[in-house]
Amino acid sequence: MNWTDERVEKLKRLWSEGLSASQIAAQLGGVSRNAVIGKVHRLSLPGRAKAGGGTSAATRPAKRQTSAPRAPNYASRVTTRTVTRQAGATLLKEEIEIDTATEVAYAPSRNVVVPISRRLTLTELTERTCKWPVGDPLKEDFHFCGCDSNEASPYCNFHRKMAYQPVNERRKAR
Template identity: 75%
Template sequence: MNWTDERVEKLKKLWAEGLSASQIAAQLGGVSRNAVIGKVHRLCLPGRAKAGGTAATARTKRPATSAPRAPNYASRMTATRTVTRTAGATVMKEEVEIDTIEDREAVPAGNVVVPMSRRLVLTELTDRTCKWPIGDPMKDEFHFCGNDSPDSSPYCTFHAKLAYQPSGERRRAR
């Protein structure tokens, strides 16, 4: 595909209007998104949010409530921030959209049963007691679970499930 003067001018116009490289490639036809990005780079075209376009056309066109990128981000809000930057000797102001993350507190499931610990200190532990530490070791109320543990485990069945998770579950939890 050859870049004719007409296609280059159309590329410059669409780029100044704030269209993405994919949108420009679709309008030009016969050219890929990467080819558009390469041509923009070779032409040394400025960023899309320039003084030539308004702030509304320079912004990315997407809904205000975008889908979360990861499952641990409960919700996102879009905020607009004014940023100043230099282009040569000219200082320019532009509005950019940023995603903010609203923190949510994790609510544990209501049907989990946590066993009562026997509150043993280090000297009271045996081979058959759970050695799961509870609390801050620097505090007086620090203790170990102390419940009965199976022969092959240092932990009771409840704490063994916490300590030994299959790798697939660890990846999903992230």
Template identity: 80%
Template sequence: MNWTDERVEKLKKLWSEGLSASQIAAQLGGVSRNAVIGKVHRLNLPGRAKAGGTATAARTPKRSAAAPRAATYASRVATRTVTRQQGATMLKEEIEIDAVSEITYRPASNVVVPISRRLGLTELTERTCKWPVGDPLKDDFHFCGNDSPDSSPYCTYHQRMAYQPVHDRRRNNG
């Protein structure tokens, strides 16, 4: 099957009207849905219109007028390229995204920071905290060394730092 100028024009017209590749193939006759899709890509045709709209309206993202943000929020506008499917065609479009993040500080309640016993590696036992403190390549490197409950590798304070509940980690990491 050859793509004549008339068939290409008819393809462009039907595509802009929002017909699917299968429907266009049936109207053109003697061509498969995949052949229509391939030709659409080679012609770099824009996304099709949805029923009751134009091709331009289908591609243009709708932006609502947002209320001004409170001053306690850190806000920035970023542009992101998004690929989305429009019928049988994948479209790339750039959209603006308001990235907003709220930063809150919540001090821990009733936390007592223990004074480290400053033990070396050879001084550790099953009942001492093995939390490393400092740079291992420096002379002042040591381990916490405080008592650790129930054969845990860490004291109560360092357990709270090492073992965070899943929902707290997700909230803290974004």
């Protein structure tokens, strides 16, 4: 499919009117949604306006930069920044939201009792011993915890708390 000047102009007009890429593809005909999105990016068109509105910065949805998942010891905060970018010969100002991370101080609990491991090898493990690995498997001092575990878990009570995290705490970490 060739992008003729008329089709590009129609794409620009429909995009500024706030139509979605799927709607634009349907109106242009013979082009996919992804082709429309690609052309919009190559043309460096500003963010899509809300349906029925103009393309001013106030009506344009803010771009949101996302980052990779963070470790649980980071707190996320969204800040808004005003940036200037060039579109042809015109400078545009727009507000974007940026996720910022701040490190949370780690305070270990003082009342944790770490069980003394029995330092078992793989061949010494049974159904009722903790199979929590300790150390580097490639090193000579690698071993398993070996403390008593119940039949329902491969780990002792201490290591089971480390291995299985309640659902509500996993949701808090996101």
